[in-house]
Amino acid sequence: MKRYLRQFVATTFACLLTLSLSLGVEANVLSIKQDAPKTYTVIKGDTLWEISSLYLDSPWLWPRLWQMNPEIENPHLIYPGDKLSLEWRNGQPMLTLKPMVKLSPKARKQAKPPIKAVREELFLPYLKSHRLLDTQQLHSAERVVGASDGRRYLTDANLIYISGQQPPSRWGIYREMRTFDVDGREVTALKKIAEGEVVTSDEELSALSVSIQYQEIMAGDIVLSDIGTEEALLNPTFYPQPGPSGSVSKILGSLEGSQYSGSNDVVVVSGGRDQGFEQGSMFQLYQKGVSSKLEQHQDKQYQLPSVAVGYLMVIRPYRDYSLALVTQATAPIGIDTELMAPNPEGTH
Structure with a gap:
């Protein structure tokens, strides 16, 4: 009798295991659109x-x-x-x-x-022309000192001087745009306004020959070397993929300074390489649900669920913050918009 009982238990366990595995495979099957082309x-x-x-x-x-x-x-x-x-x-x-x-x-x-993952004109300018620096990096950066003629606005300046003794190399000149708060730490967005190359240098100053100028240069503008920067870590060819499982991020603000963003706008978000963010990491955008009370139940507060309003793709991860492109938005996207890594199985 015991032998038959053991066989029954073993057979039942095997059936349940097979059923659970088959259900797991079924649940893990990708859902394809009905009108998807063959x-x-x-x-x-x-x-x-x-x-x-x-x-x-x-x-x-x-x-x-x-x-x-x-x-x-x-x-x-x-x-x-x-x-x-x-x-x-x-x-x-x-x-x-x-x-x-x-x-x-x-x-x-x-x-x-x-x-490309998305249209190149939507993200490539931000990879080439925008940088984010924290306070320490900003304070240690070299600056434009000026030109020999003493002009404040250096339009079409061929030769300008930057601080410090620098080796012959290519440099980018950047203008400070706006500042973001990352967990109590300031991060400043910069926009490239010119490019040039160091031609001579002494102990205090280096002469930089300007080769490309997008707008006027001013004394005090930031100067960053184009050699050994994070540019080497960037690839204009990447692909969409779910953000790190379980990760939650938040929008810190629009790169251009507007209160709200929409589709194809670039924003700064919390989280970066230290949190597993990569180029192409996707997040779903949610509009937080409001809290409400019923007239008949004033002692009870109801929290309404958040509503999905779009998607966001990381285009340039830094250490613990990133630049991201809003790929789709059905509502205005602001700092109160919630970001969550999409379910890796595609369910909401």
């Missing part, structure tokens, strides 16, 4: 965000849908002319690639650049 040929101007949106209600799940090819370099890259095919393997949907050119082992030569 095949799609990439054209110039496409973005990963747009293509992912053709197939998924949660475009940040692109890495799960995209079947990367391990036989080529940079396997997540997609090029104009590539043919994408929607297939199902082991009950899971995935996009596979039929490239426009023949692949050789570990190499893929393309005349055209790969498509």
Whole structure:
């Protein structure tokens, strides 16, 4: 009798285990849009965000849908002319690639650049022209001292002087824009206004020949070396992916200073590389629900749920703060808007 009982228990456990595993697999299956195309040929101007949106209600799940090819370099890259095919393997949907050119082992030569995560004109200027510095970095930065003719506004100045003895190298000249509060610490946004190269130097001053000027230079403007900066850590080609699981961030303000932001605006958010933020990390935006009381129940406060109002993508992570692009907004986005990493399974 005991032997039959043990067999019954073992058989029941095995059935339950199989059922739980099958249910887990079922729950983990990506949800594909009903009108998703079976095949799609990439054209110039496409973005990963747009293509992912053709197939998924949660475009940040692109890495799960995209079947990367391990036989080529940079396997997540997609090029104009590539043919994408929607297939199902082991009950899971995935996009596979039929490239426009023949692949050789570990190499893929393309005349055209790969498509970007979002439209390049929306984020590239901010990667090249904007910097965020904390108070310590700002105070230790070199400054424009002036020009020999004593002018305050250095428009079309060919040669200006900056503080300190500097080696011959390229420098960017930046103007302070606005300051943000990051957990009680000030962070200042800078915008590049000119570029140049150090040509001579002594113990106190270095002469900088201006090669590109976007607006007038003033004494006191910040000067930062273009060598050894975080630029080397940035890549204009990245892909959307969920932000770190369980992470919560907040908007610190608009980079341009407006009270509210909308789609395609750039904002500063809390959290950076120390919190696992990367280029392409996605967050969902929520409008916080109000609290309310009923006339009949004045002793009870009701907290209404927050409402999803859009998405945000990190485009430039720093140590513990980041620049981010609002990719979609159905309501004004302000400092009271909540940010949460989207569910990695795509459910809300």
